Amino acid sequence: MTSQTATGAGAGTPDEPEATRRAAGVAESARANRGWWDRNADEYQVEHGTFLGDDRFVWCPEGLDEVEAELLGPAEQLAGRPVLEIGAGAAQCSRWLAAQGAHPVALDLSHRQLQHALRIGATFPLVCADAGALPFADASFDLACSAYGALPFVADPVLVLREVRRVLRPGGRFVFSVTHPIRWAFPDEPGPEGLSVAASYFDRTPYVEQDDAGRAVYVEHHRTLGDRVRDIVTAGFRLVDLVEPEWPSWNTSEWGGWSPLRGNLIPGTAIFVCVRD
Numbered sequence: 001m002t003s004q005t006a007t008g009a010g011a012g013t014p015d016e017p018e019a020t021r022r023a024a025g026v027a028e029s030a031r032a033n034r035g036w037w038d039r040n041a042d043e044y045q046v047e048h049g050t051f052l053g054d055d056r057f058v059w060c061p062e063g064l065d066e067v068e069a070e071l072l073g074p075a076e077q078l079a080g081r082p083v084l085e086i087g088a089g090a091a092q093c094s095r096w097l098a099a100q101g102a103h104p105v106a107l108d109l110s111h112r113q114l115q116h117a118l119r120i121g122a123t124f125p126l127v128c129a130d131a132g133a134l135p136f137a138d139a140s141f142d143l144a145c146s147a148y149g150a151l152p153f154v155a156d157p158v159l160v161l162r163e164v165r166r167v168l169r170p171g172g173r174f175v176f177s178v179t180h181p182i183r184w185a186f187p188d189e190p191g192p193e194g195l196s197v198a199a200s201y202f203d204r205t206p207y208v209e210q211d212d213a214g215r216a217v218y219v220e221h222h223r224t225l226g227d228r229v230r231d232i233v234t235a236g237f238r239l240v241d242l243v244e245p246e247w248p249s250w251n252t253s254e255w256g257g258w259s260p261l262r263g264n265l266i267p268g269t270a271i272f273v274c275v276r277d
């Protein structure tokens, strides 16, 4: 299996990290992923920047756009609202939110990703921090969102969800997208080899790339669909929707293991819509 979310470093040669499945805790995962995204932010933005667009809000490799999805609510109701974007990367989503008149704050673990946000012209606050320890007062935001940011990478998703709930006002909404859990049972390949089950869906052992000394340099954490629902409820949210975007006919692009071939057969993304009562 290769990584589901980023273009993983791969396995095997002396210069490359070894890909394995093993335990990885909160601190090790955060340290590894901060380093990975700092080292790979430039390549990620070159590879995916055009698809993401500098000021579009794209939820996933399927290309679902917030303009049509309105998962955060009608666009005309975003004006004036404080919104936290978690794992923002170059903060393209926050740029779209700002264009609607919202007041976004874009947070990411990777300093280099946030430098790309500056490069494409972010005019709102950028915060370099871990999603598991949000540096904001309680009830600071009306909305929070995350397009594949943080949640696929953290060892303790309930910690992150609790933090997001804490900084939301009552009635606030958190919408986040992650790799659809079913994808973990399949090789992360865009072609036919990516259509045969190769691992147990129920095996939560993290995907880890590690260096010669056994230090993790990249980590992804798997949760089953039931785990995700349980995490959301345990953190105190009410789950109001689970969106599984279908692969649209206009999207002919491949992104890691995402492709029209696989997208037409199995879901690639799960988007959870949660309310803080």
Ligand SMILES: C[S@@+](CC[C@H](N)C(=O)[O-])C[C@H]1O[C@@H](n2cnc3c(N)ncnc32)[C@H](O)[C@@H]1O
Residues within 6 Å of the ligand: 005, 006, 030, 033, 034, 037, 052, 086, 087, 088, 089, 090, 091, 107, 108, 109, 110, 113, 129, 130, 131, 132, 146, 147, 148, 149, 150, 151, 153, 154
């Ligand atoms: C797949 S990228 C998604 C970025 C952006 N939403 C996009 O669609 O391009 C994942 C992002 O999550 C960030 N990230 C990973 N772990 C994090 C954590 N614990 N706290 C905050 N951000 C994190 C990474 O630095 C990276 O920028």
